[in-house]
Amino acid sequence: MTNEILLRNCAAEMNIELTEGMTASFMQYMQMLLEWNEKINLTAITDPREIVLKHFADSLTALSELEAKAALRVADIGTGAGFPGLPLAIAAPAWEVSLMDSLQKRVKFLQHVTTALGIEKTSCLHTRAEDAGQASAHRERYDAVVSRAVARLAVLSEYALPLVKVGGTFLALKGPAAEEEVKEALPAIQKLGGELVEIKDAKIPFTELYHKLVIVRKKRHTPTGFPRNAAQMAKAPLK
Numbered sequence: 001m002t003n004e005i006l007l008r009n010c011a012a013e014m015n016i017e018l019t020e021g022m023t024a025s026f027m028q029y030m031q032m033l034l035e036w037n038e039k040i041n042l043t044a045i046t047d048p049r050e051i052v053l054k055h056f057a058d059s060l061t062a063l064s065e066l067e068a069k070a071a072l073r074v075a076d077i078g079t080g081a082g083f084p085g086l087p088l089a090i091a092a093p094a095w096e097v098s099l100m101d102s103l104q105k106r107v108k109f110l111q112h113v114t115t116a117l118g119i120e121k122t123s124c125l126h127t128r129a130e131d132a133g134q135a136s137a138h139r140e141r142y143d144a145v146v147s148r149a150v151a152r153l154a155v156l157s158e159y160a161l162p163l164v165k166v167g168g169t170f171l172a173l174k175g176p177a178a179e180e181e182v183k184e185a186l187p188a189i190q191k192l193g194g195e196l197v198e199i200k201d202a203k204i205p206f207t208e209l210y211h212k213l214v215i216v217r218k219k220r221h222t223p224t225g226f227p228r229n230a231a232q233m234a235k236a237p238l239k
Contacts, residue, residue, distance in 0.1 A: 007056055065213060158233055
């Protein structure tokens with residue numbers, strides 16, 4: 001089975017339709033990821049099949065909770081090499097996606113990829129999430145914020161929820177121990193204006209791998225004192 005067919009089959013198992021053009025974009029993305037990874041550290045996963053399953057299909061699980069055809073404004077905080085935000089941008093071209101990362105060399109990689117693929121609605125931003133959360137251009141401006149493996153949920157919620165509009169969604173891709181993180185993070189989520197909706201299993205097709213989707217709805221405006229700076233969050237997570 002080719003990597004193109006594997007990706008299309010994975011998507012189909014998740015009720016996601018990828019066009020031939022989208023699949024080609026994913027393959028170009030993979031090639032650029034592998035080329036740039038020889039110069040800068042972007043991913044420890046370098047086998048093409050593993051990239052399809054553990055990066056692309058894994059990222060696309062978030063589409064189960066967001067409307068691909070709606071004109072959503074979505075932010076991916078701590079995006080790294082573009083996961084999950086860039087696969088979502090490829091699969092949901094109606095979205096305006098902001099890929100946020102604090103490391104300039106990763107942002108340059110993302111700019112290279114989005115330009116090469118002609119993804120015009122995606123912006124690559126060299127910024128820290130806590131700075132974006134206090135900026136009027138970003139604070140409570142997003143229909144959804146997504147993130148994968150950035151921080152424990154209590155801290156991640158403080159990065160993410162200030163960016164989400166009231167009525168919008170914060171979607172965290174977490175490991176199998178998500179319930180423990182959620183229990184720890186519930187007071188923070190509530191203080192920041194959020195409400196836990198569900199913790200959902202997300203299985204990667206054709207593997208035994210799975211993770212958890214933590215789904216939080218923004219119910220109220222985030223108080224103006226949040227987000228704090230990263231040192232404050234690390235020293236005293238919200239409780």
